[in-house]
Amino acid sequence: MGSKKLVDILSRQGYCITYPSILELETSTAYSCASNNQLCPSGIQPTSILSSGVAWDNYDRFVETSSGKNTLHDTVGTIYQNIATEEELNIIQRNDASIEAPCNSSLNVRDLAGRRKRSFEEQSFEHLPYAKQRRPKFWHSSVASTEEPQNLINFQQSYFIWLLSHNLQIPNTPMCVGYNAKIFKDDSRIQKVEYLTQINNSPTDPAVVKETIRRSLQIASECQKNFFSVTYDLTMAKIALRIQSAEDEFKNLFISFGPFHIMLSFIKAIGKFISGSGLTTILIDSEILASGSISSFLSGKHFNRCRKIHPLLSLALQLLHLERFLNKMMRTRKILENT
Structure with a gap:
């Protein structure tokens, strides 16, 4: 349907x-979009009133080489922002009315002969050199709060009710996540997600990682943020932290790991504790875990399997602990009654 002949x-x-x-027309549209110096998509409000953040990850084009080298991976960024309320929209509109939008009328849409261009010439980003990387220094705080959170008692009570419901075998009692979803009201703000301009280079290239940091800093400036949160894939985050430690211009960015990799590290730490304790044998005998999957379960490499088994294992251990406590209390009560 889109052929030239038709x-x-x-x-x-x-x-x-x-x-x-x-x-x-298509080329003129492309040049018009490229002439906009802003990196924020049109659906994102460039304001400091709304909470915003950026995440960078790799995009696999599903084209792989035989050796695995030079696989076609692109770097894709996403930006998220809270959806503005009616009151926030009024404030944003008043601020926009007081600022005149710059007009850029110089579009390079004609060739040397004066004819309109029929193909778009992409302007690739400059491979910026970066200084010698230093090992990142993480901030450590020795100040510990002695005050307990105000909602700690309520959380402990609701958690014990959930554990007691499983002990009494009350039908249709969900797991911990489903239980909390039923009893707590989620007042989190709804956010919109937009894609940033794609970088057609490997995300593991240090020059590409530095370009993502530079773009994140520009987005923070467009959103009028003094500090900005940037989330990276684990491989990219390690490079980004080293670049940030070597250059002070990126110090206002808070570089964080993705929650997926944080959870994998936490699961691997739990696997270190239960390794050799006999719990894996119990899981195999109960047909919850296959004998050939012990290594991936303990190392946390199989996320879905670990996400399913660890809550079941934790609940079983807590129920055994509760039953032992109740039996001990019953024996103590009988001893006191007989004396």
């Missing part, structure tokens, strides 16, 4: 413009 036939009949004219 468009030419429709153009001769007077139903549409010619194919070269379509190319000229």
